[in-house]
Amino acid sequence: xxxxxxxxxxCPWCYxxxxxxxxxxxxxxxxxxxxxxxxxFELDPDRPQxxxxxxxxxxxxxxxxxxxxxxxxxxxxxxxxHAEGLDYRTExxxxxxxxxxxxxxxxxxxxxxxxxxxxxxxxxxxAEERSVFDPEVLVxxxxxxxxxxxxVRAVLADGAAYADEVRADEREAxxxxxxxxxxxxxxxxxxxSGGQPAEVFTQALEQAWGNRAPLRTVAATPGAGEACGPDxxxxxQVNAHA
Amino acid sequence: xxxxxxxxxxCPWCYxxxxxxxxxxxxxxxxxxxxxxxxxFELDPDRPQxxxxxxxxxxxxxxxxxxxxxxxxxxxxxxxxHAEGLDYRTExxxxxxxxxxxxxxxxxxxxxxxxxxxxxxxxxxxAEERSVFDPEVLVxxxxxxxxxxxxVRAVLADGAAYADEVRADEREAxxxxxxxxxxxxxxxxxxxSGGQPAEVFTQALEQAWGNRAPLRTVAATPGAGEACGPDxxxxxQVNAHA
Numbered sequence: 001x002x003x004x005x006x007x008x009x010x011c012p013w014c015y016x017x018x019x020x021x022x023x024x025x026x027x028x029x030x031x032x033x034x035x036x037x038x039x040x041f042e043l044d045p046d047r048p049q050x051x052x053x054x055x056x057x058x059x060x061x062x063x064x065x066x067x068x069x070x071x072x073x074x075x076x077x078x079x080x081x082h083a084e085g086l087d088y089r090t091e092x093x094x095x096x097x098x099x100x101x102x103x104x105x106x107x108x109x110x111x112x113x114x115x116x117x118x119x120x121x122x123x124x125x126x127a128e129e130r131s132v133f134d135p136e137v138l139v140x141x142x143x144x145x146x147x148x149x150x151x152v153r154a155v156l157a158d159g160a161a162y163a164d165e166v167r168a169d170e171r172e173a174x175x176x177x178x179x180x181x182x183x184x185x186x187x188x189x190x191x192x193s194g195g196q197p198a199e200v201f202t203q204a205l206e207q208a209w210g211n212r213a214p215l216r217t218v219a220a221t222p223g224a225g226e227a228c229g230p231d232x233x234x235x236x237q238v239n240a241h242a
Numbered sequence: 243x244x245x246x247x248x249x250x251x252x253c254p255w256c257y258x259x260x261x262x263x264x265x266x267x268x269x270x271x272x273x274x275x276x277x278x279x280x281x282x283f284e285l286d287p288d289r290p291q292x293x294x295x296x297x298x299x300x301x302x303x304x305x306x307x308x309x310x311x312x313x314x315x316x317x318x319x320x321x322x323x324h325a326e327g328l329d330y331r332t333e334x335x336x337x338x339x340x341x342x343x344x345x346x347x348x349x350x351x352x353x354x355x356x357x358x359x360x361x362x363x364x365x366x367x368x369a370e371e372r373s374v375f376d377p378e379v380l381v382x383x384x385x386x387x388x389x390x391x392x393x394v395r396a397v398l399a400d401g402a403a404y405a406d407e408v409r410a411d412e413r414e415a416x417x418x419x420x421x422x423x424x425x426x427x428x429x430x431x432x433x434x435s436g437g438q439p440a441e442v443f444t445q446a447l448e449q450a451w452g453n454r455a456p457l458r459t460v461a462a463t464p465g466a467g468e469a470c471g472p473d474x475x476x477x478x479q480v481n482a483h484a
Binding site: 218225 | 244250252253254255256258259274275285286304305319322351352353354406410414418419421422423424425427428429430431432433434435436437438442445446449450454455456457458459460467468469470471472474475
């Protein structure tokens with residue numbers, strides 16, 4: 001079974017939701033047969049690269065609140081993070097454009113380091129004094145995740161590298177009906193929206209597992225479709241799940 | 243959309259079927275949205291590692307034919323390979339246990355080099371005078387595919403490395419009803435068995451594309467499932483595809 005998780009590094013509920021999902025996955029009997037893939041979703045794709053602003057100021061402005069009230073909203077998120085055993089700093093964090101991080105996450109996927117980079121980027125953004133909007137910080141994180149520094153710098157320098165992959169993920173999110181993140185898709189059949197409690201994820205995994213459908217066989221052309229099996233080759237095989 | 247292809251390096255119809263599938267994929271309008279994954283299937287898992295034998299001898303014995311008749315069977319396969327633009331040598335090829343190759347293909351997947359290694363391994367086995375049952379040849383092929391030599395040697399030396407991944411693929415093949423390879427699975431909903439003509443693959447891709455089902459939403463707990471969207475965070479989101 002495959003679980004695809006659309007999320008953004010700038011989304012606190014994605015950071016928390018990932019921990020909740022992993023807790024829910026741990027409680028699932030077939031967790032060793034689950035593959036998890038990160039998909040890109042930018043919360044603020046129209047913000048120019050390099051244009052960052054303090055999260056507290058943005059929250060206050062967006063919701064028409066005082067800075068103290070915005071601070072309290074962050075405290076609420078922090079308490080949820082702490083409940084999952086995650087560090088969370090409620091001050092001094094910036095918001096910005098995450099396109100480059102998503103491009104690097106695609107490179108990391110190709111190199112088998114996606115989950116490592118994702119965890120380091122979340123941690124840098126939400127728990128540490130490291131700005132994920134600083135390209136040098138991104139290089140450091142990517143190297144910590146096991147990527148090759150020269151390759152990382154080449155991808156960052158070439159804005160087209162993995163850009164199509166990020167856009168394709170975002171197009172798919174829209175097609176699947178995602179309007180916010182985190183958004184979890186199980187075998188392209190079941191969807192879970194938001195950072196739900198761990199039990200909801202366990203239940204979703206069980207539901208998707210129990211609802212695996214038999215394959216539908218596509219047009220076996222008589223005389224074609226040669227195959228090899230334990231007993232030899234060249235005998236056309238027809239899928240038993242017709 | 244995701245296509246998983248179960249196959250074995252020792253299977254000539256997998257070599258040919260891969261070329262036919264890729265031709266069929268090229269003719270599919272949404273080919274840029276298709277991800278292809280190799281899955282492991284061993285034709286001869288019980289054969290001891292290192293126990294190899296000439297294919298012609300095995301064919302003659304298995305089907306009770308003369309060596310000349312066995313040779314003619316290989317010529318038949320070769321003509322199919324040639325029709326796809328693939329080289330194929332009809333003499334001097336050995337058969338053996340492919341477990342180590344499958345383990346390396348899983349390492350290659352983690353490093354984004356799976357398709358490169360798969361193509362090189364097929365070519366070595368069916369078109370070149372290189373034995374894929376010789377560990378040193380495997381190292382050379384893996385390095386040609388872009389893998390790190392030390393990492394490749396470490397995986398080959400540790401028989402447990404990626405062994406679970408190979409076994410998991412084989413268990414899934416059985417669960418999906420595959421009795422031979424190549425076996426193609428589209429989004430875990432449609433199956434195509436055997437090295438079918440390219441048009442069959444195009445048709446299967448179109449059928450699977452047209453039959454994409456809307457997601458089923460799993461239990462959105464009221465008050466839980468906080469998410470972030472373009473308009474801000476913390477508003478519980480419910481998937482529109484309910």
